[in-house]
Amino acid sequence: MALHLETPLLESRPLSLATGRSVWLKMDALQPPGSFKIRGIGAACEHHVRNGKRRFVSSSGGNAGIAVAYAGRRLSVPVSVFVPETTTERAKSLIRQEGAEVFVHGASWQDANERALAAVDAETAFIHPFDDPILWAGHATIIDEVVRAGLSLDAVVLSVGGGGLLSGVAEGLARNGLQDIPIIAAETEGTGSLAASIKAGKLVELPSVSGIATSLGARKVCERAFEIARTRPVESVVVDDRSALEACTRFLDDHRVVVEPACGAALAVAYSHFDRLAQHQRVLIVVCGGATSPVSQLQAWQAS
Numbered sequence: 498m499a500l501h502l503e504t505p506l507l508e509s510r511p512l513s514l515a516t517g518r519s520v521w522l523k524m525d526a527l528q529p530p531g532s533f534k535i536r537g538i539g540a541a542c543e544h545h546v547r548n549g550k551r552r553f554v555s556s557s558g559g560n561a562g563i564a565v566a567y568a569g570r571r572l573s574v575p576v577s578v579f580v581p582e583t584t585t586e587r588a589k590s591l592i593r594q595e596g597a598e599v600f601v602h603g604a605s606w607q608d609a610n611e612r613a614l615a616a617v618d619a620e621t622a623f624i625h626p627f628d629d630p631i632l633w634a635g636h637a638t639i640i641d642e643v644v645r646a647g648l649s650l651d652a653v654v655l656s657v658g659g660g661g662l663l664s665g666v667a668e669g670l671a672r673n674g675l676q677d678i679p680i681i682a683a684e685t686e687g688t689g690s691l692a693a694s695i696k697a698g699k700l701v702e703l704p705s706v707s708g709i710a711t712s713l714g715a716r717k718v719c720e721r722a723f724e725i726a727r728t729r730p731v732e733s734v735v736v737d738d739r740s741a742l743e744a745c746t747r748f749l750d751d752h753r754v755v756v757e758p759a760c761g762a763a764l765a766v767a768y769s770h771f772d773r774l775a776q777h778q779r780v781l782i783v784v785c786g787g788a789t790s791p792v793s794q795l796q797a798w799q800a801s
């Protein structure tokens with residue numbers, strides 16, 4: 498049995514009324530570790546165990562680290578997560594809650610990642626947060642489930658960090674014969690690495706990332722994501738932190754589920770940029786979730 502759940506697919510009455518079209522939600526916020534990431538990471542971890550690995554290492558202080566920790570507990574494999582000093586107490590405690598060991602190292606993610614790579618030996622699998630074909634195949638199950646449920650769509654809205662979710666959803670569409678369906682790829686202003694690459698016509702690395710959508714904070718998307726953006730119908734949308742945050746609080750009121758601003762970026766396309774949906778009648782939003790910003794954090798951002 499896979500480590501992820503088949504999540505609910507529901508029509509959002511509030512968002513359908515607000516946008517004048519049919520808006521469907523794939524509720525991956527309800528995955529046990531809090532985000533869609535367990536789909537791909539679960540698939541990767543199972544693959545590595547089948548191939549004899551005895552330990553998992555991650556360098557993500559966010560939802561990827563939490564998902565690896567969860568997968569390790571479920572598979573009875575020890576997990577070490579290397580995170581920088583900037584990682585929140587909340588994230589560290591969610592990782593430890595799954596029984597994984599947290600090592601704090603360095604001021605930046607690069608430092609923590611170097612230390613994580615140095616800890617990898619022949620028996621250890623390093624689990625990348627977004628750049629791995631096994632991961633994409635796991636994320637693609639989002640679309641398999643939607644197709645199996647019989648929903649026909651004409652656009653998919655999702656958030657983009659390093660582009661693993663985009664790569665997986667594109668694979669899911671393609672393996673179900675739906676490769677011509679447009680993907681609306683949402684980022685925040687401080688994390689627009691895909692938007693910058695599309696604009697430059699080549700894969701570019703941002704000098705830095707900023708803002709509250711920390712789970713989207715990859716300075717460069719993976720090559721696969723950029724290739725998809727060049728060769729498939731992908732529309733880039735950049736929203737500001739305010740709209741991402743407002744989307745989180747409105748979504749909490751409308752659907753009673755807490756998500757991170759990283760997910761709010763995708764929801765903001767429907768809540769405040771619905772002109773971008775003008776061409777589409779039946780829209781699927783991947784509610785990717787995120788466990789690292791509780792209500793108190795959303796409120797603190799709102800007050801600031």
Ligand SMILES: *Cc1c(COP(=O)(O)O)cnc(C)c1O
Binds near residue numbers: 626663786
């Ligand atoms: C990781 C993550 C994303 C972005 O996924 P990528 O595969 O890095 O593009 C979006 N939202 C949440 C909540 C995440 O954890």
